[in-house]
Amino acid sequence: MAGVDEEKTLQEELSLPILLADRVIKSAQEAEASKQDCSELAKQVDRLSQMLRSTVRIASAAPSVYERPVRRIVADVMKNLDRALTLVRKCKHSGVLRQVFSITTTADFRKVSNLLESSIGDMKWLLSIFDADGANLSLPPIASNDPIMSWVWSFIATVQMGQIKPRIDAANELASLARDNDRNKKIIVDEGGITPLLKLLKESSSPEAQVAAANALFNVATDRERVRFVVEGLGIPMIVQVLNDSPIKVQVSVVKLVSRMAELDYDSQEEFARENVTRPLVSLLSMDTVLDDPKLHTGKNSIHSIVQINKELASKAPNFHGHAPTLTTNSSFSSHHHSDGSSRGGHFRKDREGETPDMKLEVKVGCAEALWKLCKDSLTNSRKVTETKGMICLAKIIEKEEGDLQYNCLMTVMEIAAVAEKSSDLRRAAFKTNSPAAKAVLDQLLRVIQEESRPALQIPAIKSIGCLARTFPARETRIVGPLVSRLGDRNIDVAAEAATALAKFVSPENFNRVEHSKAIIEFEGVPPLMRLLKPDCQAQVQGTKLLCYLALNVGNSKALEQARALSALEGARYVAAQNAELRDLFPKAIHHLALYQPGAHPHRQSYAT
Template sequence: MAASAASASPAKSEEEERTLQQELSSPILLADRVIKLAQEAESTRTECSDLAIQTDRLSHLLRSTVRLASSNQSLYERPVRRIVSEVTKNLEKALTLVKKCKKHGSGVLRQVFAITTTADFRKVQSLLDSSIGDMKWLLSIFESDEANLAIPPIASNDPILAWVWSYIATLHIGQLKERADAANELGSLARDNERNKKMIVDEGGIQPLLRLLKEGGLPDAQIAAAYALSNIGTDRERVQIIVSEHGIPIIVRALADSPMRVQISMANLVAKMAELDNVAQEAFARENVMKPLISFLSMNTILDDPKIQDIPSLIQKKNELGGKPRLLNNYSNLNSSFSSHSDGSSRGGHHKKDREVESPEMKLRLRVSCAGALWMLCRESLVNSRKITETKWLLCLAKIIKAEKDELQINCLMTVMEVAAVAELNPDLRRAAFKTNSPAANAILEQLLRILQEESDPRLLIPAIRYIGSLARTFPTRETRIIKPLVTKLGQRDSDVAVAAAIALGKFACPDNFNHLEHSKAIIEFDGVPPLMRLLKSGDQGQLHGLTLLCYLAIHVGNSSALEQVRALNVLETSARPVLSQHHGLREIYTKAIHQLTLYQAGGHPHRPSHAV
């Protein structure tokens, strides 16, 4: 198997390395042979003469294509190779036919041969007509800046293929405006269905779209390229193709140095790619995409710490004074990092003045998009989450969560939620970034506790609850502000909020938490048992996580009068069966909970006193 695969690889490589001129030489030589033999035919001379005329027209078209290929190094080769391959097959059939028109045996045999080849001539003539139509169409798409939406014979059963070829050809050789239009059309085709997406990728559409994005020059063209790439890259495989085509540096460069409406498209593209593929997440991290995202997100944001000011303003002050402002950690390198994304040039400030005069609505859109990109970049990504926590960017996010509303606030909440989720699974990150004396961690916590107390929108409550739950191991018992708001949300009417609260409280009461005993007592002290009982009567998720939390409470404080009053033992025995049948991992803690409650509640050991918490 390995040997055969290895032997097949060089052959494929050799085929790919054939130049377009070499690809075209074969049908041209074939056409010359067909013409020569047709002219020498001794039977069916009329048909052979017509065949020679057709072949001569085809030969002229092939030679025109060779001249075009020689003079244009950026020629889009995909349709040329596909059509030329089909032309070659049709010329081979024509050659086979005219060879039979030499002198053959007796007169009777010749008459039989003539009768049997009449239909053959018609078939071959039809094939040559199709090849002529294909070659005319092929030349037309390279002789005009605009896409040709006519359908060549080769694509008569699949017109989308012809349109894709035409649009991609325009991306290669068209003027900037026409290339932008072609990118928009490809984006619309990709939006329609999966087959179109695959076709655009297979026909080589990614590379010219990235080149259009890289060249800049016209914001509409960059936005169109981003639109097409976003609609194409809707699954992991296609996102990885964009990455393999070296798209990440191009996207980051366009994000760092473009007009604001282009930056919005770039940030949205970053978010989409990062959401779908962890390889793209890591590639964006290597290109330092976090710095421009945080820089634009922090527009007009002044932190309470006097040492940390609005980042764009600091950069401006640095340029004006010719010195270096007092910045913490990596902020002082922001401006130089943008320049490094511009091939050594100083393009980093080209659009600075344009950004300053943009409308507040446009600036808000950019900030929302940047926050959304950060959210997706940090999700399940240790490297990006560490970049957030190793700087003062958490403080920036805390300030935005405090000052902003709606989608911007939500996206920032989701970002810190994802960072906390990564820290939950990584002790080193958790200990380094979320110490009890960390100003950044405390600033985030203050805002999340405020949200739990003041807000009712599940889109705000759920990420706040999940953040706190992910960091349950970091909170000491003296931090008494945490448990009560979570218990309050346990009784929330919105089932998703209540389930999130149960999951978070379960992490506080879990035996893996060093302070599980004190946290369990606090949950009961803040009257968490009644809403927990109501949660057990809800849907599947509510039952699962409610039962988990109840088991932890029973194991740690089974002698609580609050559990006895709600007959927790009876509740566990009657409501656990359907949950346990689907979640076998609960059986161990369920058994322990039953044992503990049996010791203290009626019917177990009545001689043992009950000690209320």
Template sequence: MAAAAAAAATATAAPEEERTIQEELSLPIILADRVSKSAQEAESSKFECSELAKQVDRLSQMLRTFVRLSTNSTSTFYDRPVRRICCDITKTLERALSLTRKCRHSGPLRHLFSITTTADFRKVSNLLESSIGDMRWLLSLFDSDGANLSLPPIASNDPILAWVWSYISTIHMGPLKDRVDAANELASLAKDNDRNKKMIVEEGGISPLLKLLKEGASPEAQIAAANTLYNIATDEERVRLIVDVMGIPIIVAVLGEAQMKVQIVVANLVARMAEMDSVAREEFVRENVTRKLVSLLSADLVLEVAKPQAAKTSIHSIVQMNKEMTDNKSMRNPKLLSVHTSSFSDGSSRGRKEREAESPEVKLKLQVSCAEALWKLSKGSLATSRKITETRGLLCLAKIIERESGDLQFNCLMTIMEITAVAESNADLRRAAFKTNSPAAKAVLDQLLRVIQEESSPKLQIPAIKSIGCLARTFPARETRIIGPLVDKLSNSNVEVAMEAANALGKFASPENFNGSEHSKAIIEFGGVPPLMKLLRSNDQAQVPGLVLLCYLALNAGNSKALEQARALNALEGAARSVVTQHPDLRELFAKAIHHLTLYQAGGHPHRQTFAL
């Protein structure tokens, strides 16, 4: 008895998270033995106690059988339902022990203070039957064919919990086919249902899914695991849990080594996690996922780099050369070095053969997924932007924007937009990646201008315009070919396009731009004032960016006849009060612009009383 008590005390003292399954089950086994012994010593309600003892003996045999099976199991054991069920069994056995102990004493006085009723025995008997049902379900996990979808009594009110337990257990211990099926079922449960996602995470589903992804037992298994993780990773908290269990190194390794159809879903997972959590974004960069994504994105591209020449080559000539070589793929120019991007990819010769055997549709899907991953990784990340610009990433993105269409072209445009947004606030990146003599930067600029001028979709034009605006401080005063296309978009029928054009031109004309005065004059020379005034009159949404641009033009070129003819002073005075009310940070800018225009406008007087802003 003393030994049993010591064992029970040891089991109780051990922290729950540190106990093995054998330690977890030791307490209910000891309690079962105590109940059986107490039932044998009963002086009253002997029949009820003997029936109770039979149930406890069945439960004890099941517990011991489970200990043997879990000890002999060669695969990783899933202990989450075991601990939960074991806790309930312990409470039930403690209640049974208390009941049988009341029946051990005889005598009128003892009987008075330990009254037991048939209802007490019925309640405990029902609890024991539920515990037996729970143990029967646990034992079935070892010999079931596929996931066991029967419901243990403990989960009778929540069948999803039992299914989650069964699927995760199958991923831990089942044969490969069953593991794939179980992972697919978890993916279905997690899709569009936050409660199920939370349950899968809480019940320990992330680690076995990562293990299934890492093992690479079959492409189907990896796809199933990656899809489930993708469906789970829909908020920052759950993405952070994947990061915390060292999931990112596994994901990056699989991205570089797996078959192409696996790489597609893994790239989607990278994009989802990067979009949801900034910590995951930085961890991916630390694991150098950018290099793998650029390699996969550009695997079928041949980027021609001209041999160095003594004479300077203009932006236009480089881009034109690339276009001509693209149109004449059958004719190789011996004077050019063909640099195939697979030279810096991670794939083996076997991987390249598999790639060549894949259909164009699969290759396109992979490129789309990789481009989206780069887009999400680049957002607000200086480290990712540097990684992309330090490889041949920019040149690759420019080539794809030139040749492709649809989602692939859009994702590449969005990637460039995010990189330029980071470069706008980081002078070092701006100078290093977008210097005027860089072939990659020139190729990107040419494609952005082409999209603005030739594409009709606002979905493509807007990121291209934003990118140009973010790079406004990199262009010299003599670079005027960019101003014209942006001025043209001020009169675009799509309001968002026109607003973005005004925003971009505002960055060119801004006092923060060293060449703001020259750019302002170029905007006016390209006829930017009339469409700007029309935009201000026709659309309330464009008021702020349009008026800010007008203020910059007034400050930099207040003596312009175009501003006077367009009655820019009246426009500013008429709109300033309402705008400044909502944007008080613009008060000083409006006051300076209005005062500056009064010096040049006909009838204006520097000492006239300006209205109170």
């Protein structure tokens, strides 16, 4: 029955209690016993009937009525009217028959009268939220045990039906309620708050309304289930449209919403990709940033040049405080039309020029974070970023900026690199050796690894290089140098990440593993690697894995022999036994090293773990 009730129109829902009220009044008039009590009940029912008719008129006249509280209250009114009808029908007879039907009419009348009075209070409150200029925070009887419910109803009704200023205030109140706890979020969603907030988000005539709506949605959509409600309400096309064509203060709030939705729901990531959200994000991120023009570069440079640049950086760093010298041109991505020929958001560009630096920084930080969350495990979004000037933009910001903006851009590059590690097509397209964008990004990753002292920046840069290990040809083995330099880093997390990245250079999946292994030896990577194999070192697993690969690739190396690599590896037997990845690799490495170690007799030993 509940499913059938939901299909009824609001007018149909309201017609039933009106008809029932008429029957109660008629039966009260026909009563032969307790006439005075029946008359009093009839007066209450008549008041209810008038209120129900007023609600019908409002519902018929208004273009959009918030139905949730109407249906809930009307259902309760129906129950109370039905009880009133049952009671007054008992009064149709007198004398002995009446005594047979009921012997507690006084108590029954009092109870039903109280129920009808509650329904009158509910209807009075319902009419007030339709007529008021703002939300009504009074408490209807139906919500006496749960005041939050009535507040949510009132705020949603105002957002859906009110004038613009009350709608903004109500959206802000919903945002505040959602911020308090998860139960409030659930009530807002369950009571149909998402759709009115999305509608308010489209109010292009009022940036304040858009900000209020975006903030409320941001506070509500804090888990995957609630994000799905936004998606199913066709929210993503609306969000992208607003992001494309809104003042910067609106975009600040909207990019936060994009970031949260992408982080919590993979399907949202892909839906955002279909709506091409990365384009306005990259456009905003590159605002006021002068980008290198790839056309100025000849394609003859190779990744080898990156190492040369890093050498120059080491000698010139004091002159420019850690920033690499770069070519600059007058081309700026933010000043170009979109490649699809549109110029969405164009009439806000002059406004952006007058915005404060803090506001511009805030939107850039948000855009970088949104790109980071969108690209995580998403081939579609990663490809879209690399197909724009996104890579050049990310490289430039990593070079020039600091703080959250620089960090978020590094994390974006890391996620793109992680996707490229699994996708050979993306690797070849976005990180090909003659690509100016790839060279610009790799240049900055290497600079961060070499020059930055903060692990929070070094780790994503190291991870990115490791993910791209199969990109580098054999002749570019010196790219390994900056990673080797971090094997002995004082921060154990950085050292472990360096070992993990280098392992990808020398793993069986890497065609150039032997050349890269030799490069690690040449860059004197063995001594710091040995320190990672100490039993009390948190990076023992990562170090053991790297040493195993080196043993298999260059087991006859003098550096491994001098460092007593075989003994060090034997000391890590317990760690290898506990790690599924090392379980098969470890005995092979031991056997291979033993072949080259003086005095070792692999045929007499069993290294099975």
